[in-house]
Amino acid sequence: MKKATAKAHSNIALIKYWGKQDEGLRLPMNASVAIGLEEAYTTTTVEFDEKLDKDEVTMIGDEFNEMETTKVSEHLDRVRVIAGINAKAKVVSTNNFPKAAGMASSASGFAALTVAAAGAAELNLSEKDLSILARQGSGSASRSVPGGVSVWYTGETSEESYAEKIDFPKSWKIKVLLVMAEGTGAKKVGSTEGMALSKKNCPYYSTAVEEANSNLNKLEKAMAKGDWSAFGKVIEDECFRLHAICMTTTPNILYWRGVTVEVFQTLYKLREKGIEAFFTVDAGPHVHVIVKEENVEEVKMALAELSGVKTIIETGVGGAARLIEQHLF
Numbered sequence: 593m594k595k596a597t598a599k600a601h602s603n604i605a606l607i608k609y610w611g612k613q614d615e616g617l618r619l620p621m622n623a624s625v626a627i628g629l630e631e632a633y634t635t636t637t638v639e640f641d642e643k644l645d646k647d648e649v650t651m652i653g654d655e656f657n658e659m660e661t662t663k664v665s666e667h668l669d670r671v672r673v674i675a676g677i678n679a680k681a682k683v684v685s686t687n688n689f690p691k692a693a694g695m696a697s698s699a700s701g702f703a704a705l706t707v708a709a710a711g712a713a714e715l716n717l718s719e720k721d722l723s724i725l726a727r728q729g730s731g732s733a734s735r736s737v738p739g740g741v742s743v744w745y746t747g748e749t750s751e752e753s754y755a756e757k758i759d760f761p762k763s764w765k766i767k768v769l770l771v772m773a774e775g776t777g778a779k780k781v782g783s784t785e786g787m788a789l790s791k792k793n794c795p796y797y798s799t800a801v802e803e804a805n806s807n808l809n810k811l812e813k814a815m816a817k818g819d820w821s822a823f824g825k826v827i828e829d830e831c832f833r834l835h836a837i838c839m840t841t842t843p844n845i846l847y848w849r850g851v852t853v854e855v856f857q858t859l860y861k862l863r864e865k866g867i868e869a870f871f872t873v874d875a876g877p878h879v880h881v882i883v884k885e886e887n888v889e890e891v892k893m894a895l896a897e898l899s900g901v902k903t904i905i906e907t908g909v910g911g912a913a914r915l916i917e918q919h920l921f
């Protein structure tokens with residue numbers, strides 16, 4: 593059978609997904625918005641082979657535990673069902689950034705796996721169908737399929753819950769700085785587990801979900817008006833909304849380190865000088881800073897002075913998940 597390789601970019605959520613209305617189908621509690629990250633991506637090659645008696649999954653430069661391998665196999669099963677095939681697959685994958693440390697490796701990982709597996713099974717799926725399929729592997733992966741700035745709709749059925757690109761003010765010319773915190777390994781509470789705990793044990797959960805919908809509304813308005821300050825206010829409110837849910841969950845989930853807060857404070861100081869760059873944080877200590885191209889150097893210089901910052905990766909907005917010719921085996 594055919595061998596296929598896909599490249600998919602990670603994404604950073606501006607309006608956060610944190611909880612499912614349907615665990616099995618991965619239908620989210622609220623719609624979310626994200627920016628694809630050009631310089632953070634996963635490349636995955638898939639080949640179905642009748643001779644294999646089980647799926648063989650390798651992550652270059654990293655170990656895959658049994659649970660992760662099972663998740664990959666379950667995702668391949670979804671593709672096998674659609675394609676009507678039984679063959680097991682060889683899968684080789686590589687990330688160009690650290691896995692499971694609050695950088696969305698599952699987003700780019702499942703988007704790349706979906707596109708590569710669909711290609712290897714010779715399925716001709718639309719971007720919407722690929723997004724629906726990727727969502728079932730990991731919710732945030734639905735947004736890595738269209739890439740760019742995208743919204744993932746909540747939906748009441750599987751067919752209605754997919755992501756697509758939305759308009760973003762072109763004149764803003766944005767960059768994202770991935771500010772990586774020093775000395776952090778894989779996160780202790782993964783997103784899947786964390787959001788299930790929050791839904792069950794955070795006393796403010798339902799109010800917080802309503803707030804996400806209202807924030808999405810505000811974000812759309814800010815983008816339509818081209819109001820950069822209002823846009824930044826919403827994404828920082830969203831960052832605090834997610835982490836307030838996490839911190840008030842039992843057991844408490846604290847993803848931040850000291851340096852996470854130091855980055856916020858550095859950005860507040862720059863704001864007093866008229867430089868408006870905005871922060872957001874997913875399930876880990878690293879900060880994503882959304883900044884206009886013209887301010888990149890000044891913001892980078894200020895952040896590089898913080899001793900807890902390990903590296904700063906500057907990236908543009910990533911494109912859609914796509915098939916490429918360079919196979920990994």
Ligand code: DP6
Nearest residue numbers: 605608609730731732783784874875
């Ligand atoms: C904090 O997509 O990793 O990054 O669907 O259970 O695999 P599962 O969760 P996942 O959660 C991402 C959570 C987040 C916020 C976001 O990306 O919207």
